[in-house]
Amino acid sequence: MASVDVVKEEDPTNNVPDPIYSKIGLQLHRSGNHPLGILKNTIYDYFDKNFSGKFNKFDDLCPLVSVKQNFDDVLVPADHVSRSYNDTYYVDAQTVLRCHTSAHQAELLRDGHTHFLVTGDVYRRDSIDSTHYPVFHQMEGFRVFSPDDWSDSGMDGTAYAAADLKKTLEGLARHLFGAVEMRWVDTYFPFTNPSFELEIYFQDDWLEVLGCGVTEQEILKSNGRTDHVAWAFGLGLERLSMVLFDIPDIRLFWSNDQRFTSQFSEGKLGVKFKPFSKFPPCYKDMSFWINEEFTENNLCEVVRGIAGDLVEEVKLIDNFTNKKGMTSHCYRIAYRSMERSLTDEEINDMQWNVREEVKNKLKVELR
Ligand code: DAH
16 A cells, blocks of 8 residues: 555545554564464464364454445444544544554444454553553454344343353463453443443552444344344453563664564563663653643654654643633643663754644644
8 A cells, every 4th residue: 555545635534644654564563573463363372272173263354444344334423533533643634544453343244253363553642641642452252142042041041141241251361371360341332231341450440451342233233133143342451461571661663673683582481671762751841831622642643753752751831721721731741762862962852843733734823
C-alpha cells in the first residue's frame, strides 16, 4: 500500500498521520523472537493443547477495515464515542484502521468458522504515557456452540457458554502466570451479554487482563448461526507482555535496538527484561488558552508528529477558567529516549517546533 492511499493530507475525512502509516505492516506479533510473538505463540499452545488444534488462527488480516466491520457488525451504537474522529483513525468516511480485532468476528463467522483466534495490530488515538501507544496488538478468541453441545448440561445455552468461557480463560491465565489470584468483574460491551473482565492480582494490584462475554444473538443470527451461542474475548498483548517480561515502557516494543531485541527468544515466556540503562527524562511545560475544539488526543498527535518515540508522557498539570470564561491548560511534556541521552539542543528544538505546531494546527493561544 502506498502512503498516499492512507495519509491524505488535504482530505478532511482522513486523520491518519505519517508516523501511524509507517507502522502498518510491521506485524511485530508475527516475529517469533519478539515479546509479542512469544506471547502469541504461548497462547496458541494453550488452545492447541486444550482444544486439540480446533482453533483456526489468523494473524495476517489487513488492519484497514470498513466502518461496517469495525463498528456496525459488532453492534457498536451509532453515537458511541469510539466512532469519533477523536478516538479512531479514519482513512476516509467509510474506512478505518481497526480499533479492535473484534472487527473480524462477523466475516469469519460468515466464512463458517466456529473456533478462531485473530491476532493483529490495532489503532487508537489516545493520550501519551508509558502504557499507551496509538498502535498496539490484540488477540480475539471466538467459539461457537450448537444446541447439541449444551442440551445435556441442564443449563441454557447462555449459561453454558459463560461457564465454558470462564473455565477456558482461567486456564489461560494459569498457563501464562502460574498460580495467580483472579476475579471476574461484570462490565458492558456492545457485542456481548453478559460481559465480563478478568482481573489478576499482580504486584499488589488488580490488573485487568481481558474483556469477554457471551456473544449477542443478533451477531450470530446475522452471520448464519441462528440457534447457536458463542463466547468471545479480546486481550491486549502489550498489557500482558509488560507484566510477563517486566517491560517498563510500551515504546520499547517498537525498538530495533539490539540491547532490547537480543533479550528475547522463541518459546521463552517471562524472561525478565534488563533495562540497558535509564536515560534521564527532560520536562518541558507549555500553557495555552484552549478553544472549543481542543482535545488532548489532538495535542498528543501533534507532539508525537514532531518528537516521535522520544516523547514519554504528555500530562495535564494545571487547568483553570478565568472570569471571562477562558480555560487555560498547562501540559508537562516528558522527553526521554529509551536508547541514548538527548542533548539540550535537540530537546529545545523539539519543544520549539511543538509550540509552533500546537499554535498553528490546534489554533490555541499560547501563554
Ligand atoms: N473489543 C474489545 C476492546 O477492544 C475487547 C473485547 C471485549 C473483545 C469483549 C471481545 C469481547 O470479543 O467479547 O476493548
